[in-house]
Amino acid sequence: MLIVQDLSIERLDKKIFENISLSLVPGNITILKGKNGSGKTTLLKAILNIIEPSFGSIYWKGKLLQKNLYDFYNHVTYIGDSTSSLKKLTLRDNINIWKKFFISNVNDAQIEIALKTLRLDNYLNKKVGTLSFGETKKLEFLRLIMENKKVWILDEPLSNLDEDSIELMKQTFEDHCGKEGSIIFSSHQNPGIYVTEEINL
Amino acid sequence: MNFLNKIIFFYYREYKLNMSGIQDILTNIIFFFISIFIFIFSIGSDKETISLIGVGILWTLLLLSSTLSLRKFYQDDFENGNLLIIHLNGFSFGFISILKTFSHFLFVQVPFLLSIPIACILLNISNDKLFYLFASFSIGSLILSCLGSISSSMNLMNQRNFLLGSVIVMIFSVPVIIFSVGIINMEESFNSLINILFGILLIVFAINPWASGLCLKLSLENN
């Protein structure tokens, strides 16, 4: 579905990376590995068409990404390094806003189950700003589940998580792959998750 | 239909956000009234003088206090990544800036609009001028929102010197001030002046999505 061909990116006369190729088919997990500052986030942003690549091209469903952008955005969820939940609002408000804004077809019972497994169900009426960092990170995964899209693009999803949550993540990833979904995620450590493709930056 | 729903829930989100931070908006209003008090104390409470320069003071303070909240225009959404998420849900950056401009108008400028009658009593402005004041401020504040969108999107990556954003808004709002104060003081040329204001609004409205969209894209690219 998603094919990245010979991608190179230069910023401010500095080469960040050169000739990266990867392809993403349904049921595929790709990991981007590299040190800090090796351009993992830049590559993910280039895939999202936020950053323009200097050379190379990206294809989505056989067409150039720029020509097929709207369709691509309908199938992709991005989790960045910052937590996107609104700190001033309660967890319930956040969930409501996401549910309506993403026009999610996930029903309330499923959200309830997801909250239970993420162990967030006690905090429903608390403001997100009072939660700990790890918990807001888990909230991002709730968004992932609620958006219910095919392609997941995750930037450092496993940092700041305890081992239980990482175990949970593995489970979620496998479920998603079973449902014809595909995942790209970046990580600077070895997560111990089964991956089909590994790219070193 | 999906798209329309998304727009509606964008505003639902903005509403929730602004209501949770309603003290910010109220602080703006309080700033506005306190500055009126200070103005009156500094020029003396002579009724004639106050009603003579009242309109000018009112407009100046409206401008100053609406630039106070500019910092929040895009900053929060930019820093927690919501801007990117909204973009990934099918809104172009230019369109986001239009939506945000209207949201700023609704949640920051309209409270000022509602507090104008009280300010008029304090500044001894006669009732028959109230209509002109409303007409000019409802157009002028939309212009200010557009300018605010442009300047705050320019200053997203400028962490050092945010006052620059307010300066940019104020320098471009000079014609707005000239014409809208002119409306109130020269009632016989109301039609022509309101048309000029409307023209400025259309120009700014056309520039806004281009300029702020470009700046938003730039800032996200280089963040």
Next chain:
Amino acid sequence: MKFLVNPSKFNEMADYLFRPLLILSIILFAIGLLFSFYLSPDDYQQGSTVRIMYVHVPSAWLALLTYTIMTLYSILALAFRIPFGFIFNTAVAPIGAVFTLICIISGSLWGKPMWGTWWVWDARLTSVAILFIIYLIIIFMNLSFENRIVREKVIAIFILVGSVNLPIVKFSVDWWNTLHQPATISKLSKPSIDPSMMAPLIIMTFAFIMIGVAIAILRIKTEIISRKSYLS
């Protein structure tokens, strides 16, 4: 004409041009100042103060011209992705600011004996003051952004947005009834100025242009060197 958009070609051209320009501008300044102080007649109304014109008018023209060229380069840089436009904007903005400042100061020196006040709030003076503040904002923006790519493009966008002020400055004397006199020299009609005053004015204008271009060349070269590796 490639040296107008290509940094390395510009460098070659600048090496040829800089010395002659500097010498020419010094000669022109000498002749122009001689003319304007000793050889041109007094005005029958304004007396000797009319000589301020020989500084005031050229600097005003150049302030506008500089901004116009910056606008053109911003369009080139944003639409056609020519990085030289960004270099030009960063380098030239202070020169424009100085011209505007000279124009404002000499204008108010002229205004004191003629109008009886240093400053009046008429359309021309206000719009020129706004032009000066726009120049200052450009310079401050240059200083306060960390990231260069963002900085350059944001400044270019700001220059484009700020260019709405240009026609206001130019036509303010025609659109509003101002204290400031309307333009005496225009392309379309015969100038309403005596040749004996016209000559030093033209010479001074060229002298200002030459010195402006010479300083611009120096500043652009410094700017190019400071980001050499980026452009190679």
